[in-house]
Structure formats: structure tokens, C-alpha cells
Amino acid sequence: MFWILAIFTLGSALLMVMNKNIFHSALFMVLTFIGVAAMYVMLQADFMAAVQILVYAGAIAIFLVFGIMLTQRGNMKQTNLFAKHTAVAGLVSLALVVINAFMVWNTNWLKSTAEPPQDTVGQIADLMLGKFMVPFEVAAILLLVALLGAVIIAKGVKKTS
Amino acid sequence: MMGNIGLEHFLIFSGTLFCIGLFGALAKRNVIAILMGLEIMLNSVNINLVAFSRYATTGDLTGQVFAIFVVAVAAAEVAVGLALIVAIYRDRMSVNVEDFDWLKW
Numbered sequence: 001m002f003w004i005l006a007i008f009t010l011g012s013a014l015l016m017v018m019n020k021n022i023f024h025s026a027l028f029m030v031l032t033f034i035g036v037a038a039m040y041v042m043l044q045a046d047f048m049a050a051v052q053i054l055v056y057a058g059a060i061a062i063f064l065v066f067g068i069m070l071t072q073r074g075n076m077k078q079t080n081l082f083a084k085h086t087a088v089a090g091l092v093s094l095a096l097v098v099i100n101a102f103m104v105w106n107t108n109w110l111k112s113t114a115e116p117p118q119d120t121v122g123q124i125a126d127l128m129l130g131k132f133m134v135p136f137e138v139a140a141i142l143l144l145v146a147l148l149g150a151v152i153i154a155k156g157v158k159k160t161s
Numbered sequence: 162m163m164g165n166i167g168l169e170h171f172l173i174f175s176g177t178l179f180c181i182g183l184f185g186a187l188a189k190r191n192v193i194a195i196l197m198g199l200e201i202m203l204n205s206v207n208i209n210l211v212a213f214s215r216y217a218t219t220g221d222l223t224g225q226v227f228a229i230f231v232v233a234v235a236a237a238e239v240a241v242g243l244a245l246i247v248a249i250y251r252d253r254m255s256v257n258v259e260d261f262d263w264l265k266w
Contacts, residue, residue: 002166006174013178013201017185022194029197036178036204043171043215048207048225055232060200060239067193067243071250081190083259089187093180100176109168114219123222124229132226139233146237150244156251 002042009035022072022080026064033057044116047124171212178205192246192256196239203235 009032016028033056040049117123128136178201185198207228214224250256 002170006170010174010177010181013181016197016201017181017189022191025194025197029200032178032201033204036208039171039174039208040211042166043208043211045211045215045225048211048228051229051232052204052207055236056200056204060236063239063243064193064197064200067196067246070247071193071256080194082188083190086188089184092187093184096183097177097180100180101173104169104172104176109217111168111216112219116215116219117222120222120225124226127222127226128229131223135230139230143233143237146240150240153241154244154247156248 005035005038005042009039020078020080022068023065025080026061026068029064030057030061033061045120047121168212168216171208171216175205175208175212178208190257190259192249192258192261193243195258196242196246199242200235200239203231207231 012028012031012035016025016032019025019028033052037049037052037057040046040052182198182201182205185201186195187198189195189198210224210228210231214222214228218224246256249261253260255261
């Protein structure tokens with residue numbers, strides 16, 4: 001099961017990166033997000049899986065499709081080409097994959113053998129509104145500022161003279 | 162049911178996903194494709210956090226709370242990033258990063 005999901009997710013991520021049509025890229029990105037949500041289910045993080053589907057496969061995917069529609073005209077072919085330094089980027093990424101896999105495999109990880117908790121939502125709520133209340137409020141302010149900033153940047157500042 | 166899938170498998174999976182996102186962010190010409198690569202990278206980091214909270218500190222869900230904060234910051238980042246892209250597109254009529262050369266002399 002893990003292997004099927006891993007191949008599905010990594011395959012759609014690769015197709016997303018390699019696609020020449022940016023709209024198809026966005027669709028493969030949604031598939032990748034859904035694969036990641038299934039990974040959260042395998043890790044017994046059901047609340048994270050729900051958040052992943054809602055925020056990434058829902059909101060961010062629609063946001064990016066909006067961006068594509070606003071900035072492309074005519075046909076979508078050849079809208080997502082590679083830049084000049086593709087070979088170097090590929091080399092760096094491939095080297096990072098190999099080094100990362102090697103390091104992870106050769107590290108002795110500290111593991112616990114306890115059973116994972118059943119009720120994740122309640123515990124997350126306790127942590128978020130208890131121990132992490134200040135970061136929670138800061139995240140709320142960050143979202144408000146990002147909302148205002150996005151509106152102001154996209155609208156453009158009127159010249160006053 | 163899961164056989165012997167452990168922490169290492171999830172870490173290698175998320176590392177590989179991160180590198181695919183990194184390749185997309187580094188090698189693409191379209192700014193929106195770069196933003197997509199960034200999203201994939203943030204997602205793989207979240208898998209790491211949740212995997213550690215599942216296998217290393219089982220019972221303590223701090224890792225998942227942190228992952229939720231990462232999701233919130235990523236949403237804010239996409240909103241501001243797309244607003245910037247739209248503003249630049251209106252100015253330059255292009256989404257190709259190789260055309261964005263104001264800061265070059």
C-alpha cells in the first residue's frame with residue numbers, strides 16, 4: 001500500500017514538473033496533494049489529511065488555476081518550458097535525493113514503540129488553544145495581513161498628486 | 162497490514178518529493194510553475210513533521226500542530242505570491258522569469 005501511494009505521488013509530482021502545459025501541471029499538482037493526503041492517513045494523522053484536502057487540493061489549487069487563467073491567453077501549449085539552467089538544477093536535485101536517502105538510511109533513528117493516539121483532533125485542539133495559543137493568534141494576524149497585502153498588491157497603488 | 166514500513170521510508174519519500182519540487186522551482190520558466198514547486202516542497206516538509214510525530218514522539222502531537230502552522234503560512238504565501246505575479250504581469254505582460262530583469266545592471 002505504501003509503495004503504491006509513494007509511486008503514485010512521486011509519479012504525479014514528476015509529471016507536474018515535466019509537463020509542457022501549465023494547466024496540466026496544475027492538475028497533476030492536485031493529484032500529488034491527494035497522494036500526500038493519503039500518506040497522512042497512513043501516518044494516522046486523519047485531521048492533517050482533511051486539512052490537506054481542504055486547503056491544498058481545494059483552496060490553493062483553485063488559487064493557482066486563477067493565477068494561470070489571469071496570466072495566460074490563447075492556447076495553453078508550450079506555456080511551461082524549462083529555463084536555461086535546467087541541467088544544473090537537475091544535477092543538484094538528483095544529488096540531493098541520493099545524499100538524503102543515504103543519510104536517512106544510515107542514521108540510527110530514535111523511535112518510540114508506543115501506540116499512536118486515536119483521538120487526534122481533540123489533542124490538536126488542546127495543544128493549539130493551550131500550549132501554542134500565542135503562535136495561533138500570530139498565525140491569525142499573519143493571514144489577515146496576507147489577505148490585505150494581496151488585495152493591495154493586486155489592485156495597485158493609485159498615484160496621488 | 163503495513164509490513165515493515167517505518168520512519169525511514171517516509172523520510173526518503175518526503176526527501177525525494179522535496180527534490181522534485183526543488184527541481185521544478187529551479188528549472189522552470191513560468192513563475193506559477195515555480196510557485197507550484199514551492200508548494201510541493203512545503204508539502205514534503207509537512208510529511209516529515211507528521212512522520213516524526215508518529216514514529217519518534219508517539220502520543221505527542223506537537224509535530225502535527227507545527228504542520229498546520231506551515232499550511233497556514235503556505236496559504237498566505239501563495240496569496241501574496243499570486244498577487245505579485247498579477248501585478249508584475251500587468252506591468253510587463255509576461256510571466257517568464259527570464260524577463261524579470263529590473264534588478265540587473
